[in-house]
Amino acid sequence: MRLADERRSLPPHVLLDFARQGLFGLQAPLGTGGLALATVDLVRVMQQLAAIDLTLATLVGVHNGLGLRPLMRHAPLALRARWLPLLAGGRQLAAFAMSEPQAGSNPRAIGTRALRVDGGWRVSGEKHLIGLASWAGVLTVFARAFDPAGRALGTVALLVPEDAPGLLQGPEALTMGMRAIVQNAVRLESVFVPDAQVLGAPGSGMEVAKDAMGFARLGIGALCVGAMKRCAQLMARYAARREVAGGRLLDNPATRLHLHELDCAIAAGEALVAALAAQVDEGGALPLDACSAAKCVLSELLWESADRLVQMLGGRGYLRTTWRRNCCAMPVRCAFSRGRAKSCMPTLARWRGCPATASRIPSAAASARPRLPGNWRGCLLQPPGSGRTDAMASSRPGPCWPRRRPLQSAHWVRQRLDALRRRIESETAQAGNCPAAEAVLARVAGYAASIGDGDAVSPGEAQGIDPMLARERTPIVADSQYEAMLAPFANCVTKQDRGAEPGAEDVAAPSPLSFEPAGHEQASRQVAANAAGQVSAASLERVLGCILKWFREGGAGDAVMPAVDADTSFGDLGIDSLASVPLALELEAACGVAVSAELLYDYPTARALAQYVDGLRDGPGALVEESVGVAPG
Numbered sequence: 001m002r003l004a005d006e007r008r009s010l011p012p013h014v015l016l017d018f019a020r021q022g023l024f025g026l027q028a029p030l031g032t033g034g035l036a037l038a039t040v041d042l043v044r045v046m047q048q049l050a051a052i053d054l055t056l057a058t059l060v061g062v063h064n065g066l067g068l069r070p071l072m073r074h075a076p077l078a079l080r081a082r083w084l085p086l087l088a089g090g091r092q093l094a095a096f097a098m099s100e101p102q103a104g105s106n107p108r109a110i111g112t113r114a115l116r117v118d119g120g121w122r123v124s125g126e127k128h129l130i131g132l133a134s135w136a137g138v139l140t141v142f143a144r145a146f147d148p149a150g151r152a153l154g155t156v157a158l159l160v161p162e163d164a165p166g167l168l169q170g171p172e173a174l175t176m177g178m179r180a181i182v183q184n185a186v187r188l189e190s191v192f193v194p195d196a197q198v199l200g201a202p203g204s205g206m207e208v209a210k211d212a213m214g215f216a217r218l219g220i221g222a223l224c225v226g227a228m229k230r231c232a233q234l235m236a237r238y239a240a241r242r243e244v245a246g247g248r249l250l251d252n253p254a255t256r257l258h259l260h261e262l263d264c265a266i267a268a269g270e271a272l273v274a275a276l277a278a279q280v281d282e283g284g285a286l287p288l289d290a291c292s293a294a295k296c297v298l299s300e301l302l303w304e305s306a307d308r309l310v311q312m313l314g315g316r317g318y319l320r321t322t323w324r325r326n327c328c329a330m331p332v333r334c335a336f337s338r339g340r341a342k343s344c345m346p347t348l349a350r351w352r353g354c355p356a357t358a359s360r361i362p363s364a365a366a367s368a369r370p371r372l373p374g375n376w377r378g379c380l381l382q383p384p385g386s387g388r389t390d391a392m393a394s395s396r397p398g399p400c401w402p403r404r405r406p407l408q409s410a411h412w413v414r415q416r417l418d419a420l421r422r423r424i425e426s427e428t429a430q431a432g433n434c435p436a437a438e439a440v441l442a443r444v445a446g447y448a449a450s451i452g453d454g455d456a457v458s459p460g461e462a463q464g465i466d467p468m469l470a471r472e473r474t475p476i477v478a479d480s481q482y483e484a485m486l487a488p489f490a491n492c493v494t495k496q497d498r499g500a501e502p503g504a505e506d507v508a509a510p511s512p513l514s515f516e517p518a519g520h521e522q523a524s525r526q527v528a529a530n531a532a533g534q535v536s537a538a539s540l541e542r543v544l545g546c547i548l549k550w551f552r553e554g555g556a557g558d559a560v561m562p563a564v565d566a567d568t569s570f571g572d573l574g575i576d577s578l579a580s581v582p583l584a585l586e587l588e589a590a591c592g593v594a595v596s597a598e599l600l601y602d603y604p605t606a607r608a609l610a611q612y613v614d615g616l617r618d619g620p621g622a623l624v625e626e627s628v629g630v631a632p633g
């Protein structure tokens, strides 16, 4: 779909194929070429389409919900007989023309006029942002009706064929997203519409509009659920494959929490959409308020999911190829100032020179840090004195902070940081209570049942799919396994369910939901392999001495110093990529051999590193003949 988006046009074979599959007549009677689907099935189709591409889902949604539905429910028999086979079979598209430059959210302000004339209506006015208008064979146009004396009669809904004299297609809107389908202005210059083409009763056109818009909103809710599932799939694929400092990205508590929250939002959204669809099928009145709520809440949640996805994919989230090839096409908001505390650093750094706010950053980080499991501690901001936040804590106003900035601005910054602190605290507390990584993965794997587990591929596009985001030949979790994997968690009661206040000791307590970083396991294997080899007491002492010195000098902030022994992994000690640079310099000076920061990943324990040092001390890596060790203590 990337090329379709670039070209602002759908490939003809897609439209032809959709028509062949009956997607343009989802609820139209079978005899007309439609599929006669129940609403509960229609929303499932919308979900699946949106998971593939939002543009395709919108095309089908606009045509079926806004285009076909008014005709099916409000047109006289003869009109239905004429148009339904054309529209349901996909030989013509249908559009819905309500919005005008001066009437959007408030449709009662429309200025298009339908003047009563002999045998019908003369319609004049201007519409804009009409989806599919210039591709459509027929448009439902809404106008304010007047009798020949100029008295208002209410609103009238009129079916206008695209070749009606006086109907002019206006310029196409250059939209930011869903660019492969057209949205354009329409002008009506004294268009004659016969009485036989009135939908519903003249004067009650707003009832026709409300029904179609309500139904379309339900469809948008379903569409959002499908797209959110796709976001979750991609987040899970990436997080399960990506190794970052401290271990697998999926094992980061914030990652698990975000995926878990998304999974909960999807479950709630899916339940709401399914319940509304069932209500429609039972013949009740369309619950307009609930449909509006589904649209508003779920589209907002979809935005959040897209933000989270962009955030989680790191640099890949910024690439258009990632979005067009792997994700549902949607306009992407810049989300880089959001996310985990570390990602907020650039934003916070811009506020350098505002001492009142800078002083809160370390306390925010400090209050969250003790609750984080071992090897993620290093990811949080460090307190004053560690060097990392000194620049921000400086009392000298920085170049980005004008001296005579109004006090309200500083107050605003303080509020934002308070909010950030509260979010970090709340997220870390919740992270201790959300399901284990494999359980979250298993849930996401379950989406394959409703939206498949595919890749967006089409012939002729030069860009390959990023392997980090592609579907796996061997899925992360096989379909058949995910039920079994979920079973142990089925009756899990979280600490919050039991009403307990989560705290540092809660996080550390072993439970089926507790956090076990994958990096730790990897490090343990490495240590076990090295344990068989010999290591000199002198080298081991030097390495351990450097680590203890790093702790004493505040390298890990105010985190409680853990028991440091030869086989504890550096990740578990909170030594992240930033910390490894000064530590490597320290080790180099103490051991007399070249030690780069990267080596701390290859030799992830004191014992492994000491063995490495032993191997180098007499070889070409030796920097000096003898060096002074740093005594532990």
Ligand SMILES: Cc1cc2nc3c(=O)[nH]c(=O)nc-3n(C[C@H](O)[C@H](O)[C@H](O)COP(=O)(O)OP(=O)(O)OC[C@H]3O[C@@H](n4cnc5c(N)ncnc54)[C@H](O)[C@@H]3O)c2cc1C
Pocket (backbone or CB within 6 Å): 062, 066, 096, 097, 098, 099, 101, 103, 104, 105, 106, 128, 129, 130, 131, 132, 183
């Ligand atoms: C992708 C897309 C497809 C569309 N397809 C169609 C289509 O097929 N047919 C069609 O007729 N129209 C279509 N539209 C137009 C759409 O119906 C209007 O954009 C929508 O009704 C909002 O109207 P507006 O753009 O004039 O915004 P405005 O009405 O100007 O609203 C501007 C802002 O004010 C807020 N606002 C509005 N009223 C209030 C209030 N009372 N109190 C507080 N805040 C308020 C709104 O939430 C919004 O944030 C489409 C629009 C989009 C984006």
